[in-house]
Amino acid sequence: MNLEAKALVTFLQKFDEHPFTVKIGDEEAQIGEGKSEFTVVFNKVPSMKDLLTSTSIALGEAYMDRDMEIEGDLYHALNMFMGQMGKFSTDQKSLKKLIFSSLSKSNQSKEVSSHYDIGNDFYKLWLDETLSYSCGYFKNPDDTLYQAQVNKVDRILEKLYLQKDMTLLDIGCGWGFLLIEAAKKYGIKGVGITLSKEQKKKFEERIVEEGLEGQLKVELMDYRDLPKSGMKFDRVVSVGMLEHVGRDNYDLFMRSVKEVMEPGGLFLLHYISALQEHPGDAWIKKYIFPGGVIPSLREIINIAGDHRFYTLDVESLRRHYNKTLLCWNKNFQEHKDEVVEMFGDRFARMWELYLCACAATFMNGIIDLHQILFTNDVNNDLPMTRWY
Secondary structure (H helix, E strand, O other): OOOOHHHHHHHHOOOOOOEEEEEEOEEEEOOOOOOOOOOEEOOOOOOHHHHHHHHHHHHHHHHOOEEEEEOOHHHHHHHHHHHHHHOOOEOOOOHHHOOOOOHHHHHHHHHHHHHOOOOOOHHHHHOOOOOOOOOOOOOOOOOOOHHHHHHHHHHHHHHOOOOOEEEEEEEOOOHHHHHHHHHHHHOOOEEEEEEOHHHHHHHHHHHOOOOOOOOOOEOOHHHHHHHHOOOOEEEEEEOOOHHOOOOHHHHHHHHHHHHHHEEEEEEEEEEEEOOOOOOHHHHHHHHHOEEEEEEOOHHHHHHHOOEEEEEEEEEEHHHHHHHHHHHHOOOOOOOHHHHHHHOOHHHHHHHHHHHHHHHOOOOOOOOOOOOOOOOOOOOOOOOOOOOO
């Protein structure tokens, strides 16, 4: 092996929890002891400078550019490897602008749009019929992805203890399935807010299709504009949106929710969480979720208490998200040729890497998914049992 290849193998030696094989040209090296779990083929060796600046970006881009290939199942390889993300190198100083991007309204709107406005036709290829782009709930082992998404929404709506004619706000409403179900099943009046023009357009079409014009509406709105909207709600829900808020704005987010809630109202917060506070992965920020940050469970509970949000219930759906992502990846693979035709090979490889890597990080406990149910101040009128 030449010096570059030897340096790469030396760098990879620390990722030895699960043995794997590295192939460079005609030569092979084994990392870790025991039977090799997977094989990584390097068609081009990434520079040591790039690996030390961001292991995540260097390896991610190598896969996207076909400079690196995985022999066998990509998810299996990542599941063996991603539990060691704590050993990745990240030079936060040189990546400062990427890792700590601006929390201004204009920048956050641009960041959200970059992901969710890729196009409804793209998301329709691999999401289920509900167009739910968040963790499902697999009540039974043989539940389909569609059934898991219906289960998830049903579970959230039950936790919110909805009654007819109540008002419900969905912050980061996506394509609107949750509000549509709430309106049809409980007779609520709802408002969804999003920063995605594509989501708003599709949601408005669905409102008309379902004949819910008198019950639901959707607004292009930043959560920071809620207090001055003059609206008040009995219930608030936010699914998979907190990850876009940014650590410095969690307090502002909770305060904004508080100001539009009726006393004693219920607030369900569903978000990807972490054990500890971390600025986020550089590759994900560069290519998938610009500005995305994973809140820890403890910091959100702590901030909530400052605003007299009482915590009623906390539930982890970590393994449900692993299964959801594997379902998405299966759908994605079935439509991969269409994705390549729409956006090119590099984009398609980027997305399959994202889906499989996220599934692996959930399985390894790098990230979690929590649903927290709060009351706005004390509420003594709810049933006393947990599963009302």
